[in-house]
Amino acid sequence: MAPARGQSPALRGQWAFGAGRVSLEIVLGASAGGAAATIDLEELLATRLLVQGNSGSGKSHLLRRILEQSAPHVQQIVIDPEGDFVSLADKFQHIVVDANRSEADLDCIAARVRERRVSVVLNLENLEQSLQLRAAAIFLDGLFEAPRAHWYPALVVVDEAQLFAPMASGDVSDEARRVSLTAMVNLMCRGRKRGLAGIIATQRLAKLAKNVAAEASNFLMGRTMLDIDMARAADLLGMERRQAEMFRDLPRGSFVGLGPAIARRAVQIKVGSVETASRGVTPRLMPPPDMSDADSEEILAPAPVSAPRIVERKPPPAPSTTDIFAEIARAEEAAAPDEESATPMLSAEERDHRCRQIVHEMVSDETGSRPEGALYQDFQIRCRIQRLPGALPGLDEFRGWLEDGRAGVTPEEAATEAWRRVVDVARTVPSDLRGVFVLFAHAAMRGEPCPSDLDVARMCGTRSVGRARNRLQQLDRQGAIVLRNTMKGARIAVLPDLGWETLAGDPAAPARDGAVERLAG
Template sequence: MSASIVIGADRNGAPVRIDIEELLATRLLVQGNSGSGKSHLLRRLLEESAPVVQQVVIDPEGDFVTLAEPFGHVVVDGAAYDQAEIARLAARIRTHRASVVLALDGLELEAQMRCAAVFLNTLFDAPRDEWYPVLVVVDEAQMFAPAAAGDVTDEVRRLSLAAMTNLMCRGRKRGLAGVIATQRLAKLAKNVAAEASNFLMGRTFLDIDMARAADLLGMERKQAEQIRDLERGHFLGLGPAIARRPVGVRIADVHTRARNVVQGLMPMPTAAGQAMESLLLAESLTFDAPRRVDESEAEPIDAGELLEQIESTVPVAEQVEKPVEPSLFEQEETAANVVAILAEMAQEPDCTFQPAAQLYQDFTVRCRMARLANTGIDLAGFRRRFAMAVAGVPDDKAPRWREVLALARDVPDDLLAPFLMLAVAAMEGAPCPDDDRLAEVYGTRSPGRIRRLLDHLERSGLIVVRTDYGGRRSVGIPGLGLTTAPVAA
């Protein structure tokens, strides 16, 4: 596998490459004013190098979370965790070589700097046997390594600047390769920028920034004017990982986009005058019908669940294709054996407390022992089938369960087992499972998490929780029109 990726083409149409192995040793600085295509360049670099090297993205605007689905990055919402949890997540990331995006868009500037500093320092302090190569991309680096004091306290500035300095100055020996991007070179601390040996300079208008860019590229001051004339998406590249002489490059297309980015103009609304006034001043309804919550409104992932997600991450380079489907003659027998194996695993004590990747490995071993070479079940499919087995749903093809499974189709994998257990109890008219039983199938020992789980399922429109005057709880499933028998909560 080649460690060289194509980021674009020069003026003659020849491909311009970045040597990832060389980049890990020499680091990269990207500079360009707003609208120059800086984020597009970073996205191209991340997408092309995802199969080659582990990636960690410090994302202050939440632009790169869209890498999660196509490239397997784990999204860590910095606003949802405290300092200790962020440190534990960062430590686990180095251990399991998971590619992650640390999204900081839900935090104020000072909190962003604190969170990023804790995260980077933990990556830096990893044990020696975990110094795997990592591409650490920091967007808007001038926020985390400011050249001068700004609107934050001196303590926060020193903490964040020290973390960025460690990344760029001492990170190489620990496997950390810094890729920092900034809108203004003049606002970026010089001791951080000076450690980069590779440069990609985009459109810049201010004289002070053009002068610094020209110095870094080894150009004369008269030649610096061409930096002002660069088009959007065009950069000048230089460095051992790119080219020995400054080369112009037009960045190639990308596969993903930032969230909520409006491309070009949009039609103006047709309402105007009194019609628009009535829309703005209309009284709110006294009663809103229940609705399913949007994914963006969902409860943040618990730190423990996110740790398990990181542990179960398989690097893109290590992923394999799905096995070939078994023949029609073998499918019925294979399906029955798979159901039996899943049911056997679901009966084992504390099985739900194990990481999904470990359970899946156990499942594949059992299948091989039963001479089932082609089950056709990947990790995602296993998580749902195992949740069904834990909840007591024996076979997804049984007619009585089709309505339940259709209702559960949009339920996230980590919530599926407790939801199915509630649905099974409702279908059978059995007592509502208590918190201890729900906690067991959910894989937690925290009563608070179960209360939040029930609240989230209810806000999503999947269940209705009712507690009578005797303190007995019952759970209804609106999609089925059924309710569990009441039981003391």
């Protein structure tokens, strides 16, 4: 394995031979006796690592040392809540991913990261805490749900892990905590078989969920002040409780390490230097400037009476697209009342048909993933261009037409009595599952094979087959559809409320017409 450009192998890692195996060791720093303290990368990929230390103990410095030393040898994925590790991109080949984007984008990027084996830093600093948890969960799920062919080895570093796997609920919503905790448990418990080796760092063990911390076999414990955290650290390292006091005395940048990838007995390690700098600022002493009597009088002087007070006036918020369209409609009605009254109003069936035609054209032209709000604005613009009379349709109506269009329902099929039955039954299905139900109902109505997992993923706006299967299981549990498997593994979907069923279809078949690739861009 080649060292990084411009670096000797000794600076980036050293090969170790013994016991019939070859491993690569990177140098963390120096042990108490002065010998080099190393960590076995091959063993680390199989056994995971937990880092703990109070704020200012040097956790981020330690993680940066591990990342820099191992960068030439293994793919790295960093979940960075504070933007501290984006500087890795300046010297190494890490790609910085701003998490302030759509869920579909995050899921798609995660899949590409696993496929192309690039090192990335997921920068969460521009999101508030609940959104940080949700974005990290989506990204980790995307890594976890990658196809088996892309299960390459990778280090997944999660800084401030107590935020993403908290022991108890805090200021964030229960939903955000649940999805984030599930993703972290998957990473630490099931990630090894998928090549994902978790490295998690936390300020306090007492705040970290036990089922996440318990999966680590390697430990690096830094300075800790609270009794409960010292006791847990001592237990994890197999030390007696009376020895736990040593964690209070550890200097900044020193850690006690233990584990199959580090050492068989607890060893104190002084972490070595790093090449890149954190964007975080360590407080330094700065004496205040000398003040004269004149300076004091100037600071305490009242504001000049004659000085005009400048008040910054913020411009009014920009009107929404819906407000603009409504204003245009009112202006047209006032300017040409006779012409408007002469325009024949459409019946409900004709209006539905015209709107479905517009949505059908939008779906046919769709070449990438766009947010629902942007699609709705595009729909409103097309309605105005085609001079659709009456009030503009609402978002709920548009959402139903869009789901039908993505399922392949034509405006002519939507006007049939059979599809009206589907619409009636779909009203009893939860809104987040309606699109998948419509997809299967349309296939059954046409007598086509059962849609594949990729077809379902496309309807859900994701590339994750795991999420698609989860939606199917929810529909199956509710009885909206009943899934059956043939002896050869094909799938048949029965729709009891409609009395229909699909033909047998392969769940692993590719998406129809490359829909998933079109959606993911």
